[in-house]
Amino acid sequence: MTDQRFRNAAGGRIDRSRPLTFQFNGRRYDGFGGDTLASALLANGVRLVGRSFKYHRPRGIVAAGSEESNALVQLGTGARTEPNVRATQAEMHDELSAASVNCWPSVEVDVGAINSALAAFLPAGFYYKTFMWPPRAWRFYEWFIRRAAGLGRAPTEPDPDRYEKTYAHCDVAVVGAGPAGLAAALAAGRVGARVILADESSEFGGSLLGEAATIAAAPALDWVAGAMAELAALPEVRLLPRTTVFGYYDHNHLGLIERVTDHLGPRTDTTLPRQRLWKVLARQVVLATGAIERPLVFDDNDRPGVMLASAARTYANRWAVRAGDRAIVVTNNDSAYPAALDLSEAGVNVQAVIDARETPPDAWREPLRVRGIDLAAGRTVAAALGRKRVEGAEVYELAADGSRLIGAARCYDCDLIAVSGGWSPTLHLFSQSGGRPRFDAGIAAFVPGESRQAERSVGAARGTFSLAGCLAEGFAGGAAAALACGFGDGVAPPVPATGDTPAGPLRPLWRVPTAGHGGKAFVDAQNDVTADDVELAAREGYRSVEHLKRYTTTGMGTDQGKTSNVNALAILADLTNATIAEVGTTTFRPPYTPVTYGALAGRSVGDRFDPVRMTGLHQWHEAAGALFEDVGQWKRPWYYPRRGETLHQAVARECGAVRASLGIVDASTLGKIDIQGPDALKLLNLVYTNAWDNLEVGRCRYGLMLKEDGMVFDDGVTARLGPNHYHMTTTTGGAARVMGWLEEWVQCEWLDMRVHFTSTTTHWTVVAIAGPNARRLLAELCPDIDLESAAFPFMAWRDGTVAGIPARVFRVSFSGEQSYEINVPSSCGVALWQVLMTAGAKYDITPYGTETMHVLRAEKGFVIVGQETDGTTTPQDLGMDWIVSKKKTDFIGKRGLTRADCGRADRKQLVGLLPENSKDTLQEGAQIVAEIRPKPPMPMEGHVTSSYWSAALGRPFALALLMGGRARHGQTVAVSSYGTTSWAKVVPPIFWDKEGERLRG
Amino acid sequence: MVEPYLRQSPLDHLSLDARAVGDPGGAGVVAGERRFIAKVSLRGDPADPAFAAGAKTALGFAPPVAPNTVDGKRDRYALWLGPDEWLVVGAPDTQDKTVAALRAALAGCHAAVTDVSEGRTIIRLTGAHARDVIAKGCPIDLHPRAFGPGRCAQSRYARALVILHQLDEAPTFDLHVDRSFADYLWRVIEDASLEYGFAVVAEPVMAALKRRRTPQGQD
Amino acid sequence: MHLIACPWCGPRDEVEYAYGGEGHIARPARPEALSDGAYADYLFMRRNPKGVHAERWVHAAGCRRWFNVLRDTVSHRILAVYKMGEPRPEAGP
DSSP states (O other): OOOTTTBSSSSOOOOOEEEEEEEETTTTEEEEEEBBBHHHHHHTTOOOOETTTOOEEOOOOOOSSSTTTTTTTEEHHHHHHHHEEEEETTBBBBBBBEEEESSSBBBSGGGGGHHTTOOOOOTTTHHHHHHSSSSSHHHHHHHHHHHHSSSSSSOOOOOOEEEEEEEEEEEEEEEEEEEHHHHHHHHHHHHTTTEEEEESSSSOOGGGGGGGOOEETEEEHHHHHHHHHHHHHHHHEEETEEEEEEEEEEGEEEEEEEESSGGGGGGGGGGSSSSEEEEEEEEEEEEOOOEOOOOOOOBBBTEEEEEEEEHHHHHHHHHHHSSSSSEEEEESHHHHHHHHHHHTEEEEEEEEEEESSOOEEEOGGHHHHHHHHOOOOOOOEEEESSSSSOOOOEEEOTTTTTTSSEEEEEEOSSEEEEEEEEEEEHHHHHHHHOOOOOETTTTTEOOOOOOSSSSEGGGGGGOOOHHHHHHHHHHHHHHHHHHHHHOSOOOOOOOBOOOOOOOHHHOOOBEEESSOOHHHHEEETTTTTTTTHHHHHHTTOOOSSHHHHHOTTTTTTTTTTTTTHHHHHHHHHHTTTOOHHOOOOOOOOSSSSSOOHHHHHTTOGGGGSSSSSSSSSHHHHHHHHOEEEEEEEEEEEOOOOOOTOOHHHHHHHHHHHHHTOEEEOOTTSSEEEEEEEEHHHHHHHBBBBOOTTTOOTTTEEEEEETTTTTTTTEEEEEEEEEEEEEEEEEEETTHHHHHHHHHHHHHHTTTOOOEEEETTTEEEEEEEEETTTTHHHHHHHOSSSSSSSSSSSSSSSEEEEETTEEEEEEEEESSSSSSEEEEEEEHHHHHHHHHHEEEEHTTTTTTTTTHHHHEEEHHHOOOOOOTOSSSSSOOTTTTTTSOOSSSOSOTHHHHHHSGGGGGTTEEEEEEEEEETTTTOOTTTTTTEEESSSSSSSSEEEEEEEEEEEEEETEEEEEEEHHHEEGGGOOOEEEEETTTTTEEEEEEEESSSOTTHHHHHH | OOGGGGGGOTTTOOOOOHHHOOOOOOSSSSEEEEETTTEEEEEEOSSHEEEEEEEHHHHOOOOOSSSSSSEEEEEEEEEETTTTTTEEEEEETOHHHHHHHHHHTTTTTSEEEOGGGGGGGEEEEEEHHHHHHTTOOSSOOOOOTTOOOTTTEEETTTTTEEEEEEEEEEEEEEEEEEEEHHHHHHHHHHHTTGGOOOOOOOHHHHHHHHHHHSSSSSO | OOOEEETTEEEGGGOOOOEEESSSOOSSGGGGGHHHHHHHHHOOOOOOOEEEEEEEEEOTTOOOOEEEEEEEEOOOOOEEEETTOOOOOOOOO
């Protein structure tokens, strides 16, 4: 479709044998393998790529790497669309599609640009000031603000891609594979250290990919290729291209995001993930993160065509793209000179280098003259001309103190203004590691200060900008890091010769004086913060740099101040008559660049999000058509509907079967703890409220556990297996909690107590049979236990065999019926269950689930910890004073119970409720109120904790916690729920077999 | 003991036998379930001479005192789980014998011997990418310089608690997991193996693969 | 993301541990002898220092042993790890 008019016929690191087409804002363009979206757009002459965040100003590409502040695009479409992608990091693939963000209806004609005309009314802090009044109007404003906010949009469909996550460990992690990083990895890798080398680009080499430098009298990229070959051959070195180290966390943990297949485009084959998140633990970290060139702050410095000089150079060298036809290069330091020469070499008409310094180093004069490039010293650009693209530049002489422009402007006719305001080491990871940067006036930038973690910065990341210096520091840093891990002798490999031109000092240049025709000078292009905003903030008293950041938003968002940080600080320092060192810098936050939610979630999605714990009988329940209830991570059968049955009908049938004949339930999830040791009895007496001294071997007892504050914590039945050997059961949800609780007391408090705990929860499959025919059925299958009540009474256990399976049988009951809990080795659970089902057919044995279990126990007034209790409930509140020993001198919670508050007569106490309307099943959680009012709030006196329809009673009933409830039996109370009121009679909390004859019989 | 056909292992419902191959070929991760292995929890103070002597008598070797190591013999070995805790692992259905022997030898000591065989199963992993697939869910460093045959560690894999035990340099790992988490763990590991290739093998193949590689080590 | 050295298992990832709050809080020998105020102090009142904090952790997904840690709540540096029953060491630098 297009001719890539700005692409040179030769040179660069693109693959011309691999032509690709892509779409941008609906138009088709051509590019090559090896391009980024940014390089391909520039090759096609596309300069306008987006609209700015607040003012909707037209914006173009300013950088070549992750520091890009303008060219954020919406990549892809549909479920795979991704906002906030830097065009400079989007690798080109065939059929890539991207669109500008923050513009409507198009990037050329953007309605939101009206904000630009209204700019005078949108200063820093605008939102804070404007939308504060009238207070009720906020909701109205918010709707518009939210519509206007943000860059791009998130997909609304499920993410079709696969993301992986992995842990990794290494001795030395090297961040950045420029010359310093490669040298560090070589030095550490050669002596045998485990090295991870990560770089965000598709290719290793860093700045060398964009410069025509030499190492050892050969092209620097030859050295890079040699280093890569050597590293690839080292077995303990892991190379991670396309991988951004986005976070530096405590204890030398790094977060890495690897873009595994993004560069291949959307794929149907998901064998490989789209992205992989690495959680790396490194013994030593070498930060070779390089430096970011600073833009200059002059009027309309955001016009498309104003670009960092290093970026224009990189486009020319790495992608054979001319970022413009006619350029001027504006600088305050030496680094823009080789950029100007490389641009000229690539065919850009470089008219002049404009250097703010009065006397630029002589070394550059001759090379410029040879290329016909003017040199204008002591001058700088004060305004860009043009709107949707640069059409010219006004250059002035600069006063010696930089405070004003002198004389008349010289206008250059140009479409590219390549700027360099000096370089700032990339300190983001150093700052995240806890280190405090230090200002280095020599390079007018912050450099790493003292290390707080096991890390060191090398090369440009610590302010060393010469190639020789980067290599030397990289080698030394890598060798030292390896030595710190016990590898090598710490001696750095020799540094090869480089072709550096010695650099002269820079002239700090912050706010260029305004040219006076009302242009905006941007400090932070991504957040649309201008020099005027910084000035306003300073005038209004925001002198702390952290306040400045929050008030103006400079340095926030996904950009994290990459290009803007130092300029903003320097301008604030100027305005407040402070030094930059005094102003200090803000703390950088992870992530360095955005990380997809998909990568953070990894494979913990769908049915892998959380484990589903299944008992050994799970498949049987499934086959029987059970519906399941989540109890913690467990799936428990809720009820077993027959064809066409509702929950209500199924539960009524299951309850009826248990009360009339025989039911069977999977009770395997109950927590089980094996307790052994001479002090086991002492322990039980401390953790339970009741006394355990007289429990005989062969018998079991119900117990209640409290927290130290006297509130109910867990309950269960514990059996004495031997003189010093007990089998404790806990609630399903409390199994791990109780085990941890016992371990904590014994390990932290009662260190001399001789007792051991072993969790046996899943060792046993527990099948409970309950109902008047329970004993008859068991007797058929269990030849070796005398089941007569005299020999095997309620609350006893016996070992024997059931259906030929070794079993431990507990005679306990949670249903109020004659009941046996048969414990067998888990692998035999299905066999046991099937035999019971077959042999029990004559009793119409009926499997029942948790719902029926709950109804049956509630009819008996048995509480469930966590349902009838909520962490503020004492045993007395439950009417269980009988289980609290008065004789024991101590148990956990005893002192808590003696607080006066626990004896208050008006505490919420457990009661039964019988709704007056016998068709009216109360809502669980409904409030009992002292007075019915048209709408809440109403004076609350308690709440319904359990509520069911009872087949046995032929009516609904409930359990509730009611203030002073025990003294209110016989009263009628109002129960309010969702605007409806029910009336219920307060009764004792027991509805079935009050004497307990059935379960003992 | 119960007739084997009446018993079900925690992963039986996945029909792994039906998926098992005789030759895993190029699969980077090879996995199988070791069913019904005997596992006995042993607690006691190794500094108590009576306990140390009793345990050694009953087991035929002294339980290791170095944290996170495994010691013993081919058919019965002990994993260090804590300063007073070991997991004694043995051939299928030997747990009753082991429990009886330990209880007899440790009578009179403060010790605890508990059969936990039925509460856990073992997923065996081997193959060129066994370490990579474990690294996807487990924070333990399994590099040969940091871990190796005869080492064990308790940790997590994704959201399940596991005991890792490295058996040989192939490498082969046993992952002990609570039976109620076994289905989850298996599915997470199989999913994580996608990029490496995954093969299921039955126990005899597992054992044969292992014998071929290493003559020694616990089995 | 902490790397915590279990006194038995050595350095392990934070995901293996559970935090147990402030350390060295002994259960009163005779709780019944305490006033409500003194008992509430034992139950609820905890230090929240900016700086070195003595706390207890359990290697929940590992050897399940409780132990003590001295940790700087500002830098998250771990200054010491020691077993239950051992006295609190001097805080390091």
